[in-house]
Amino acid sequence: MKRDMELVRDLLLLIEKNDDSKELIIPENWNREIVAYHLKILDQAGYVKNNTKWAANKPMWLIASLTWDGHEFLDSIKNDNVWVKTKDGVKKKGLELGSIPFDVLKEFASIQLKSVLGI
Template identity: 40%
Template sequence: MRRDMDLVRSILLRIEESELPYHDGILEIEGWSEGEIIYHLNLLIQAGFVNALELGDVNTPFGYQFQDASLTWSGHEFLDKVRDPEIWKKTKEGAAKVGTWSVSIIAEIAKGLMFQKARELSLPIL
């Protein structure tokens, strides 16, 4: 299965919008299957963007689910860079031109776009 950065962003947004750690078991996100979501949630846990309790031997088609999912500091930092839909769209366009969808490249492209937007708004940046 290929990593889908749109799904990564959607999962981070969904977890963030919960007032408490996401506790409903399986995340449901329109347009993606349960298997795709679980795969990407696993990737986010491996990357250190999400903490979650994995429930073993659960009666689901995939045999497990997660609960108490919450963003880590790194997850918040990445999401803050790609949250804005306009910046996300331009970030994806930039990543396609560069030819890579690595998290570090996406974060740097988004960061550059954020700085550009801040300059356009005459905001001081370091």
């Protein structure tokens, strides 16, 4: 399965809004298996603590909380202007958002945020 960085951003935003002790209520048009996969890899990367519960080989309860690093990354991509500039910059280089290393994406988003802040 390919990483979907739009979904990653949407998940991080959703988790931030959610109470850590409650199940994530995801939009009906989101695929629960794809969401569960992205929560798993975000956990592996240290950005969330994932507590997804499975039943009958399906993710039934999606529970996750942001880590410090998750908050830091989300803060760098939360602003819509920064996110658009990050995506556009990647596309201008002829690349897809999900095909570049995560650390490169993080650094590029950070540069875009610094530009918006005038730093």
